[in-house]
Amino acid sequence: MSSQPRPTQRAGPSVSTTVTEEPPLLAVDNLHTTFTTERGDVPAVDGVSFAINEGEVFGIVGESGSGKSVTALSLLGLADGATVTADRLCFRDEDLLAKDEAALREIRGNDISMIFQDPMSSLNPVMTVGEQIAEVVRHHGDVGESQSLFAELRRKYVTGTSESSASWQRAVELLDTVGIPDPADRANEYPHQLSGGMKQRVMIAQALAGDPDLIIADEPTTALDVTIEAQILNELLDLRDEFGVSIMLITHDLAVVRETCDRVAVMYAGEMMETADTRTLFEDPRHPYTRGLIDSIPRTDDDREWLDAIEGNVPDPTAKPQGCPFRTRCDAAFSLCEEPLVAYSAEEPGHRTWCHLYNDAVANDGDEVQRVDDAEAKQLIQEHEASDDLVTPQRPNFGGEYR
Numbered sequence: 001m002s003s004q005p006r007p008t009q010r011a012g013p014s015v016s017t018t019v020t021e022e023p024p025l026l027a028v029d030n031l032h033t034t035f036t037t038e039r040g041d042v043p044a045v046d047g048v049s050f051a052i053n054e055g056e057v058f059g060i061v062g063e064s065g066s067g068k069s070v071t072a073l074s075l076l077g078l079a080d081g082a083t084v085t086a087d088r089l090c091f092r093d094e095d096l097l098a099k100d101e102a103a104l105r106e107i108r109g110n111d112i113s114m115i116f117q118d119p120m121s122s123l124n125p126v127m128t129v130g131e132q133i134a135e136v137v138r139h140h141g142d143v144g145e146s147q148s149l150f151a152e153l154r155r156k157y158v159t160g161t162s163e164s165s166a167s168w169q170r171a172v173e174l175l176d177t178v179g180i181p182d183p184a185d186r187a188n189e190y191p192h193q194l195s196g197g198m199k200q201r202v203m204i205a206q207a208l209a210g211d212p213d214l215i216i217a218d219e220p221t222t223a224l225d226v227t228i229e230a231q232i233l234n235e236l237l238d239l240r241d242e243f244g245v246s247i248m249l250i251t252h253d254l255a256v257v258r259e260t261c262d263r264v265a266v267m268y269a270g271e272m273m274e275t276a277d278t279r280t281l282f283e284d285p286r287h288p289y290t291r292g293l294i295d296s297i298p299r300t301d302d303d304r305e306w307l308d309a310i311e312g313n314v315p316d317p318t319a320k321p322q323g324c325p326f327r328t329r330c331d332a333a334f335s336l337c338e339e340p341l342v343a344y345s346a347e348e349p350g351h352r353t354w355c356h357l358y359n360d361a362v363a364n365d366g367d368e369v370q371r372v373d374d375a376e377a378k379q380l381i382q383e384h385e386a387s388d389d390l391v392t393p394q395r396p397n398f399g400g401e402y403r
């Protein structure tokens, strides 16, 4: 993005990026989210698989319209008007698809929190920020204060939360944790009294109040200038280091990914293009789409226009080319690209590329096809599809029944 301060580069993934003994915190296998609209079905997420480990910062990156937000919303039952299916959608060993709305609400309050780009979508403009956080703290239930409806309404409309109460003090502590100066005073302010960066911090504090294991942050810094962005991202990384919370970071900015994420999934048109640990993705990008995204990261301050940006746009989900959805914009497209996509594993564990250039019957120099045996390649694709192992090499043994 620019040479302005960025979060410092962490020394590589802090968590094993490969096969873990423990089941992942979140396991998503073959997720499909289809909206039913007047103009027909919109397959916004079309067969996405990934896993997030404990304490990991996992990035999802892709251009606008690639299905990042819908993926996140689908995990928590928030994709209104959509049908969500998956071979597996598990938080720890719990099947999220089997949960009803009340159970999902509990999970959203206590296990998985979401932070959005626009803080005002989650902050209440007529409540002080301390009040809003204290409410979440009480709901989480570890301060022993009454959370009866009457008590909450009385606090909300009459007394306010007492500043000597444990929930208020916890709220102030959380505001301090996320780097808000003078937190005791700030707690008494309303959202509109705070700058964009401070509002975003309040949202993070609110997300933390339920003591979650996973924070899903959807473009949390996109609306902020780069300096504030760097601070907020650092704040998020500190939370991971301090509390071991896992973070799913959604962004269209690969520069942000490079400096914050342990592992990353590149999405395009509702599908996976490539997954790898972050260092591998930047050192050895395999998918032409990933290369295009990396090439379009501005290198200097003056270079803000994305000179090498990939031409064209993400196709509408209703009008995707069959086979690889990227092929119509891809310089390396060749005869096989109309065949269904499968994941090809690279040498580095967990590095997978959904691109037929990496079919064993294709000889390529990583950019261009040198030779292809079509019949053999198609055969391999079919065998590949049948072999679930290749698509999810880390598949843990849950032993449950999943839709």
Ligand SMILES: Nc1ncnc2c1ncn2[C@@H]1O[C@H](COP(=O)(O)OP(=O)(O)OP(=O)(O)O)[C@@H](O)[C@H]1O
Residues within 6 Å of the ligand: 035, 037, 042, 044, 062, 063, 064, 065, 066, 067, 068, 069, 070, 071, 080, 081, 252, 316, 317
């Ligand atoms: N409620 C909805 N009804 C119909 N289509 C939808 C709905 N929500 C999203 N979509 C479509 O799903 C696709 C993916 O959208 P999504 O918001 O997930 O993209 P994104 O990767 O988050 O993009 P951005 O970077 O702009 O936030 C888009 O084509 C979008 O138009």
Ligand code: NI
Residues within 6 Å of the ligand: 068, 069, 070, 218
């Ligand atoms: Ni989005």
